[in-house]
Amino acid sequence: MVIYNIDMLEKNIDEVSFVVLDLETTGLKAKFKDRIIEVGAVKLLNGKVIDKINSFINPLRPLAPGAYEINKIDHTVLRDAPLFRHFSKTLLNFIQDSVVVAYNAPFDITFLEKEFNLVDTEIKFCLEMNVLLTKVLNSEEQLLFHDTNIDSIYVVDVLNLIRTLIPRLPAYRQSFIADLLEINKKPTHRALEDVFTTMEIFNFIVNILKNFGFNQLKYLVDSNIYEKLSKVKIEQVNSAIEERKEIKIEYLDIQSKNIKQYEILPENINQEKSILEAKEKYVSMQFDLDKILKIEKQ
Secondary structure, eight states, X not given: OOOEEGGGGGSBGGGSEEEEEEEEESSSOTTTTOXXXXXXXXXXXXXXXXXXXXXXXXXXXXXXXXXXXXXXXXXXXXTTSOOHHHHHHHHHHHHTTSEEEETTHHHHHXXXXXXXXXXXXXXXXXXSHHHHHHHHHTOTTGGXXXXXXXXXXXXXXXHHHHHHXXXXXXXXXXXXXXXXXXXXXXXXXXXXXXXXXXHHHHHHHHHHHHHTTOOBGGGGXXXXXXXXXXXXXXXXXXHHHHHTOOEEEEEEETTTTEEXXXXXXXXXXXXXXXXXXXXXXXXXXXXXXXXXXXXXXX
């Protein structure tokens, strides 16, 4: 069992080990008979890969109809693969003392908990940590929780984070987000390749948070992070408006599907619509505050 103290949440993100993982399965129903057939994972420190693992898993059952069409994995590569029972210690050692990261994490975590239970390994991945921690971190009774040990592995859901930090995107499929961010590695429904796509999206999210001063692990599991991030953006823009100074922004342009840089003179913020009104070389422009990724005073 991995035991984390709540003090870990105060760590700088760059000092935390993350394990980004992805699974391929016989089907979509972990609560019934579907099993894991491939595990891919990379370990990150300070945004860089320091280790990786990848293995097929023999599920001891047929693949669901249509599964091969998605991941191109068939019984010929699985029959000689290790059982999860024989791979579980390798995986557990790999994720030990790390925070797990996945895209649509509930899917992967449901399968992992099932597989570990089947081999009598007691392990809990905590997907609801953000709810508890928000109560603790925002509570006047914070010190009462200071020494609480939590028997679980923290999990960061990249899909939930991107939905939270950049709302109102046309879609949140991993392939769409990869295209939007011009990530070269596109999802292929193979575990390790999809891990690298998730890693790029995760690093993108982490950089947004760090750009606005949210450098600690706790902000990745804080359910109020959108409000906190918006507040900092508004404060920085209002400061530039009051001083009548230009700012340089990085902006996620949905139409052209890339990240652009602008040097603008901010004039007004419509907080109700989350719109920044500004001028670029005397041309009036509008920017969605939620899609501003970085602000620098000139």
